[in-house]
Structures are given as C-alpha cells and as structure tokens.
Amino acid sequence: MILGGGIREDGGVPVPVVLVVPLKPPRAGKSRLRGAVTEAAHPELVLALAEDTLSAAVEVVERVLVVASDVPAVERLRRTGVEIVAEQGPHGLNAALRQGEKRLRADYPNAVIGALQADLPALRAGELAAAIAEADGRRAFTADWEGTGTTLLLSARGAALDPRFGVGSAPAHTESGAHPLRLAAPGLRRDVDSPADLAHARQLGLGARTAELLLQERVA
Secondary structure, three states: OEOOOEEEEEOOEEEEEEEEEEEOOOOOOOHHHOOOOOHHHHHHHHHHHHHHHHHHHOOOOOEEEEEEOOOHHHHHHHHHOOEEEEOOOOOOHHHHHHHHHHHHHHHOOOOEEEEEOOOOOOOOHHHHHHHHHHHOOOOEEEEOOOOOOEEEEEOOOOOOOOOOOOOOHHHHHHHOOOEEOOOOOHHHHOOOOOHHHHHHHHHHOOOHHHHHHHHHHHHO
16 A cells, blocks of 8 residues: 555556545534534534545545535635535435445546545544555445444445445444454544544544644634
C-alpha cells in the first residue's frame, strides 16, 4: 500500500481505491453532539469534523466523492480536494452510498470502492492506508470504537459495496460476508456522535480544523 490511492498490483496495474463520504446538512447533523459547543457553532463543528476526516482521506486514495443532501452548506469542503455531488433519488445513508458507488464505478470498473464516515476528526492518513492494506482487495470493514457500528467499508476489487449502515452495522456487515479488520487504528475507529466521543477524540489527537474550532469556542 502506498499513500496516493493504489493497492497491490493486479496483472501489473495498480488497483485504485476511491471513497464515498455521505454528508447530512450541518445544521441538522449530529444531533447527539449538541451541547459540545454553542448552538451557533454546531454547524461549524460538524463541518470541522468532516474537513479533518477528508483531509486525511485525500492523502491516501485516488478520489473522494462527497454525496451531500445540501451541497451549498458543505461547499467549503472542496478545498480539501474532494468532489461534491447532490444526493438524488431515495434518501438515507445507504442510498447515498449506492449513488456515489454507481458514479465511481462508472469511472473505475476494477477499483476498490469504500464508504467512509465523515465524523473521524482524529483520523490519520496512515491508519486509513493500513486498513486498505489489511483488506488487500477483499470486501472488509472497520468497526467503530464500541464495536457495533462501522466507520469504513471497502468493496472487493470491482465488486459491489453492499452497504448495511445503520444501528448494528458491524454485525450486519459481518453477516453479509465482509471481513472485519483487526488493526488498532484508534483514529479510524473513533467516530464522534456525542460530547464524550469528542473528548475521547481530543485525547487521541484532533485534526487541525476541529482543534482550532474548539480552541475558539473555549476562548469565546
């Protein structure tokens, strides 16, 4: 695995890895996280979590596609180097992922396509690279810190992603045949849904944007 988007070569050609990241409107997203910052700063916190996640992801993979239900509200995330498209058709996390998967598969028929959650502010590029390397072209996933949810799902090379996100997604992905990855990767596993999660992510080491926002809130 090398930073930049490929895994082990297949017939002499590197296999690209591309990611879909779904995003709800920042004002409506992360309801359980309300109270971690002032109400006015809540959308900024949601965007900061996403910005740090995406900044790490673009260091590793060939392309990152954000599927957003409110594109204008997340427009600034383009500065990380991602592509943003509007969610269309059926709503919901898995539907957004399938939409992104279809778009990416048209351009990368033999790629590994992944689904990455947007609330991983302690994510390090090396952790994501290590997860992709451990998967080694198999359909695989990384469970969240509690072991019940999923932070990263990877398709097999050229195969369907088949997302099963929602309550109990980790056992659901296991039952669907995905391989559970064993690497530690604390930043990859520490999704942030609550103030306690955010405090834990801070202990692990936040990305620059989330750390800056929390410092501004503390000073204010």
